[in-house]
Amino acid sequence: MSKGKAVWDWEINSKTSFWGHGIPELWSYRHLMVGLVRRHFLLNYQQTVLGPLWILFQPILTLxxxxxxxxxxxxxxxxxxxxVVFYASGIVLWNFFSESFTGTASTFKDNAQLFGKVYFPRIIMPISVINTHALRLLIQLLLLFMVVGYYSIFSSFSIHFNIWILAFPFTIILIGIFGLALGLLFSVITAKYRDITNLVTLGVRLFMFxxxxxxxxxxxxxxxxxxxxLNPLTPLFELFRLSLLGEGYITSYQLLYSVVITLLVLxxxxxxxxKQGDKLIDVV
Structure with missing residues (x-):
């Protein structure tokens, strides 16, 4: 404190900014994010017959x-x-993208009461949703690895790992970022126009084709x-299969296109x- 003027670590006011919150402020809410991930994960499986087994049952039935x-x-x-191996790889990856996108697209609609009562950086909520689905993805990847291992042992299909295996985590991260980016964009739109939520659900289904x-x-x-x-996800899906299964159709220009579009949208x-986060509280 100097000359009677208080120096604050954080200041909450009515101003909005395009740049949002700094890394130090977001880091100070890391415990909240962990709690939200735990809440999102458990909430989906409470009072269900199979509980967390739905994480595996759903992709198996879809497969x-x-x-x-x-x-x-x-x-x-x-x-x-x-x-079986081909469809299992596509299902696991598509589930991660579609659930991340639709989960973050309804951020304001699903959390209006919480946002109106408690202050914390709004972006913490969609990031926690992405982390929740990333946790689900890790579990489903175990299923995929078991399917790949089974066919590698009991069929003529074999995997020859090469330098492309290094791109495996890269594709998952980029797909998660793209799902987050689209979710952030449509969360603002669906907060203002509720009927757009129906178009998001329909659009995701059509986007798969x-x-x-x-x-x-x-x-x-x-x-x-x-x-x-033209779909930025196409090179990422092909790269995912190339890195894990050794077969995929991709060029460096297509990959660069996907990365640039993903970062621009993000x-x-x-x-x-x-910019719109705090303003939308009065709308929803």
């Missing part, structure tokens, strides 16, 4: 459906990768491949979220 419909009935070829989840990019006709390659969405 069975995809193999039956898209491989057996439709006849989509998956190259040298067994259909222009993402190589149920088909490899190499099977897409040349005249339509450009449409799938920066723009974060600035908008920080």
């Amino acid at each position: 069975f459906t995809y193999v039956l419909v898209f491989n057996k009935i439709v006849g989509i070829q998956t190259g040298s990768i067994p259909p 222009i993402t190589p989840v149920i088909y490899p990019l190499s099977t897409v006709p040349e005249n339509l491949r450009w449409l799938v390659q 920066v723009g969405a974060t600035l908008l979220f920080n």
